[in-house]
Amino acid sequence: MFLKLLENRALRDATDAKAYLFTCVRNAVLNDRKARQRDVELDAGSAWFEPPNRDYAAELALRRALWSLPEDQRVQREVTILHIGGEFTFSQIAEVLRISANTAASRYRYALAKLREAMRAEEDCRANSR
DSSP: OHHHHHHHTOGGGOSOHHHHHHHHHHHHHHHHHHHHTOOOOOOTTOGGGOOSSOOHHHHHHHHHHHHTSOGGGHHHHHHHIIIIISOOOHHHHHHHHTSOHHHHHHHHHHHHHHHHHHHHHHHHHHHHTO
16 A cells, blocks of 8 residues: 555645545555455454543443444444544545535534434433343
8 A cells, every 4th residue: 555655656745644644545445345345343342442441331332323323324434433533633534535524524413413312222221221
């Protein structure tokens, strides 16, 4: 991947190197995924999304809610992961996903609303099972 970048010298034309590099990696992963025709599951022990001293049950519930968003809401999931997990700005996310920054922000708001709803439902289930 990095050799391709050097050979094509495309990086020098990029306005945001971090977003450009992430876009390249994301596209390579998506291409590989298509080639293999299989889904890649998120590792339950993924350290980049688990801050220390957190309520792991709530973290797991949030992760489940995030990954349970329907495929047609994939952009909402990607925006949320990039913004929270990758600490990307909405401008950087817009460049990576080829959408406007306003669209990225609205997808993030929609995802948060759906995640809140899912987390409330999870909480209600836990409260009713006690």
